[in-house]
Amino acid sequence: MMRFLNQHVPKAGKDMPAYYKHALVVSEVLLSGFFAATFFLVGWTADQWLAYPLVMLAIVLASIWANGRVNALVSIYAHEATLVFFCCWHIVTFGWTCGGQHLLIPVLMFCFFNIYDRPWKKIAAFLFLLGLRMGLFAYTIDHAPAILLGSRSLIVVQTITSLYTFVVLAVSFVHFSSNLQATERQLRIDNQKLSKEADTDPLTGLPNRRSMLQALENAPNDIYSIAIADIDFFKNVNDTYGHNCGDYTLKELANLFLACAPDRYSVCRWGGEEFCFYLLGKNLDEAGVVMFSVQQAVKNLALEYEGAKFSITITIGVAENDFRSPTAAILEQADQKLYRGKMNGRDQVVL
DSSP states (O other): OHHHHTOOOOOOOSOOOHHHHHHHHHHHHHHHHHHHHHHHHHHHHHSOOOSHHHHHHHHHHHHHHHTTTSOHHHHHHHHHHHHHHHHHHHHHHHOGGGOGGGGHHHHHHHHHTOTTSOHHHHHHHHHHHHHHHHHHHHHHHHSOOSSOOOHHHHHHHHHHHHHHHHHHHHHHHHHHHHHHHHHHHHHHHHHHHHHHHHTBOTTTOSBOHHHHHHHHHTOOSSOEEEEEEEETTHHHHHHHHOHHHHHHHHHHHHHHHHHHOTTTOEEEEEETTEEEEEEETOOHHHHHHHHHHHHHHHHTOOEEETTEEEOOOEEEEEEEOOSSSOHHHHHHHHHHHHHHHHHTTSSSEEO
């Protein structure tokens, strides 16, 4: 309730949301038909030609013309006021059984779907309409209708009123619900896209460190190994061929890792020129075999950038889940082994 009351509302201009405008225009067109039908059918069945429906018809036609030409709130309020006034006239003229009170339902609907009104105004409108309905009912108890309709005329008036009310509600709810569902679908798609982007390294397209850490935190209590690989002398690649060549190298390496053994590990860009491998179901020896094949594949990878041919090597540190240490400790072990391999000449796998 508090979230509803604390909503912020946009400032109204001449334009209103398309779904709301469509529902409003449909309501006004149907209302025009409603007033015209009331005039002709009541005159035909009751032999009394009433000018008031024609006056209301002229007002609605003017509202249709003004749509998009005046402030959106003016259009909305004019439509709601027309329905309220005609509801009162309908009941005072034909009595409670004519069904004129149904006209207040579309008013309430348009009020609550109006994005330009503050919540307290909507609650005030609800209380006003509720009070008006009860007041009109009380009025009809003590006052006879101004025009006593026969049963045939009463059925006609009740039918016209019910048709308008239910049709405009159905059409409006289709517009409103379709818009809400489309908006929700788009939000879900956008959220999924943002979530994927948040978990993906933009350069290589591999999962990023955040994504890998989540996967490791959710790792089953089973045998697995973690390997951290680092490109040897990567700074020389950047210094010799430029940073664009460095980016090219990282992307080629990512493609190689994905092609090498996608069924044996998952890999992410750990940061800079480092990559992390998660080998589920592999003990230290099995992980060592896999990572040695990766290290050899990198060594044999022929790279060429703007006519310059070169090759790279990587050093890898591998650690196994010991069922006692937390994930952070296993990662630290793999990192220490990587550092040891760097100190011992690079281009190797340290188990």
